[in-house]
Amino acid sequence: MKLNLETLKRNKWRYLGFIFGFLFFVYPFAAIPRIIYFLQGSLAAPTLHSVCYRMTVEWMFTGRYWTTIIVQPIRLLALIAIVVAFFFGPLFCGWLCPIGSLTESLSRLTPRRLKIDFSGKVSLGAIRYGFFIGFLLPAILGMIGPATPVLGSCCAPEASSVAETLGIAGICCRYCAASSVQNIVDFLTGNFAALTYWHTGGIITMVFWLFIGGIFLFGGRGWCWVCPLGVLSNAVHYIGTKLGFTYKVKHDPTKCKDCGQCRGVCPSWAIKPAEKSVSIDRHACTVCKECVTACSSGALTYSRGHEDVKAS
Amino acid sequence: MPAFKITKATKIFSILFIGALCLTLGGSLYSAHLAKSEILHFWIFFPSGRGPPPTPIQINVNEQGSLKRILNPWTIALSTHWIINTDHQPHKVQLELVNCTIPVEWEVNAGFPWDPDTKTFTEPLDPGEGIPYLGIDWIIFVPENVRGQEVWYDGGLAVNDGDTGERLSFIPITIYGGWGLNLG
Ligand code: SF4
Ligand code: SF4
Numbered sequence: 001m002k003l004n005l006e007t008l009k010r011n012k013w014r015y016l017g018f019i020f021g022f023l024f025f026v027y028p029f030a031a032i033p034r035i036i037y038f039l040q041g042s043l044a045a046p047t048l049h050s051v052c053y054r055m056t057v058e059w060m061f062t063g064r065y066w067t068t069i070i071v072q073p074i075r076l077l078a079l080i081a082i083v084v085a086f087f088f089g090p091l092f093c094g095w096l097c098p099i100g101s102l103t104e105s106l107s108r109l110t111p112r113r114l115k116i117d118f119s120g121k122v123s124l125g126a127i128r129y130g131f132f133i134g135f136l137l138p139a140i141l142g143m144i145g146p147a148t149p150v151l152g153s154c155c156a157p158e159a160s161s162v163a164e165t166l167g168i169a170g171i172c173c174r175y176c177a178a179s180s181v182q183n184i185v186d187f188l189t190g191n192f193a194a195l196t197y198w199h200t201g202g203i204i205t206m207v208f209w210l211f212i213g214g215i216f217l218f219g220g221r222g223w224c225w226v227c228p229l230g231v232l233s234n235a236v237h238y239i240g241t242k243l244g245f246t247y248k249v250k251h252d253p254t255k256c257k258d259c260g261q262c263r264g265v266c267p268s269w270a271i272k273p274a275e276k277s278v279s280i281d282r283h284a285c286t287v288c289k290e291c292v293t294a295c296s297s298g299a300l301t302y303s304r305g306h307e308d309v310k311a312s
Numbered sequence: 313m314p315a316f317k318i319t320k321a322t323k324i325f326s327i328l329f330i331g332a333l334c335l336t337l338g339g340s341l342y343s344a345h346l347a348k349s350e351i352l353h354f355w356i357f358f359p360s361g362r363g364p365p366p367t368p369i370q371i372n373v374n375e376q377g378s379l380k381r382i383l384n385p386w387t388i389a390l391s392t393h394w395i396i397n398t399d400h401q402p403h404k405v406q407l408e409l410v411n412c413t414i415p416v417e418w419e420v421n422a423g424f425p426w427d428p429d430t431k432t433f434t435e436p437l438d439p440g441e442g443i444p445y446l447g448i449d450w451i452i453f454v455p456e457n458v459r460g461q462e463v464w465y466d467g468g469l470a471v472n473d474g475d476t477g478e479r480l481s482f483i484p485i486t487i488y489g490g491w492g493l494n495l496g
Contacts, residue, residue: 042423044445071444123321126328134336149355151367152347154393169344171336193417197451198384199350200377201343226336 003108007265010293017095018105025051026098026185036074048098048182053078054172057228058139078229086240088247089287089302090233093224094268099177100224100286103210104267107220117218119269124225125234125283132231138168174201177209177223219267224286238282244306249287253277255299262291262300342377349375351389351449356396358405358471358481363398368484373464386459388452388487395443395471402436404474405443409450410482411467414458419449432474454489464489 023029033046056078059065081092142163154173186194213222224230240246256277263271270284292300357363423445425434464487471481
């Protein structure tokens with residue numbers, strides 16, 4: 001999985017999507033938050049935080065979301081990404097998200113021998129859903145019992161007695177890769193103060209998102225494993241793939257030469273070897289279509305219809 | 313009844329699932345611990361006497377995570393997303409860090425007009441309302457001459473009426489920096 005001219009040409013629309021992801025969501029560009037804030041007459045800075053999809057997903061499960069979208073319509077973006085994922089696959093993840101696209105691009109520049117690679121060998125679904133339950137539990141427990149404003153937590157500002165007794169807090173803001181991306185871009189665009197404050201959670205996030213799960217991971221998409229929007233998008237995509245009218249990456253075993261080309265280009269570790277063929281893990285596939293453009297036998301297509309291969 | 317057989321794949325799945333779950337819950341516990349000393353978030357209700365009383369903020373830098381203490385020891389941050397007017401009348405919100413002689417950077421982002429010179433939201437905040445889309449970070453830079461002291465800052469955040477100057481609320485803030493004696 002390299003970033004050479006051939007790959008760029010083959011997947012030009014996708015890499016253009018990466019650029020648009022930055023132009024759409026990251027300050028100082030941030031076209032989408034700008035438009036929404038303009039229409040709302042809001043003076044808030046349209047940073048990547050304003051579209052924070054981690055907190056948005058948490059709120060979807062704690063009920064707060066449905067009242068928040070009235071005053072913060074920008075939060076609709078995450079819901080749109082999830083609905084799109086049902087019908088077309090997690091396109092936001094694979095084509096637009098600045099957090100995932102940045103590390104994927106950097107990982108492509110890293111020599112293969114320096115990268116961690118267990119692709120095809122681990123069940124990312126297990127890791128992702130384990131994380132997701134752990135992500136939601138503190139938020140849901142934090143709703144039990146009367147809530148009081150508490151000192152200390154940003155993403156769970158009202159702690160219940162249960163949450164306080166257990167000593168748990170939400171993890172959205174403490175470990176936030178969106179902050180890291182925004183701070184780096186702020187710094188690169190002249191706001192040198194953006195990198196002056198580093199808290200422990202920020203340092204841990206930076207190390208995992210950018211280095212271990214990014215630059216030095218095959219595919220560079222380690223952060224996506226622990227991204228609530230990514231997990232939820234893949235969960236609904238998985239359900240969607242069971243239905244004939246949705247779009248998905250389909251594999252035709254009769255055309256497959258088992259050359260492994262597709263496995264070598266999948267940034268999401270979603271292609272597993274199967275008997276004389278491959279299978280696609282719907283809990284990981286971000287419909288990036290890198291495999292579709294790499295397969296010279298035409299065994300992979302992105303289209304509607306029923307799955308040809310049993311999803312793992 | 314068919315015998316239930318645990319396959320190797322199920323075992324691996326369960327181990328990875330439980331491992332990821334435990335790691336995330338561990339992250340949650342650690343997050344709750346760090347929240348008291350690193351970029352602590354607090355609520356501001358004013359005027360005092362109405363709504364929840366202000367909770368004094370005490371930051372002990374000994375309780376910060378070791379990564380921060382090693383890599384970024386001399387900055388302390390506080391933050392709020394919630395300034396709420398519990399009065400029956402509108403107020404212009406003016407903020408002031410009382411007794412503060414050390415350098416502090418105010419990073420203010422809000423969907424409400426803010427004047428950085430007077431540290432005032434220049435439009436009145438209606439009763440029962442909070443400042444929309446609010447994020448204020450106070451980044452405190454601990455100067456060398458303070459690093460050896462046991463108390464780095466002892467003051468608080470005052471909320472004043474921007475028109476009359478009347479004090480509407482006060483949140484005491486103390487930053488204990490005892491470990492600075494060794495590092496400074
Ligand atoms: S999984 Fe999350 S971080 Fe990864 S691409 Fe999708 S939204 Fe972005
Ligand atoms: S299976 Fe294909 S479309 Fe899905 S993430 Fe991998 S390369 Fe992209």
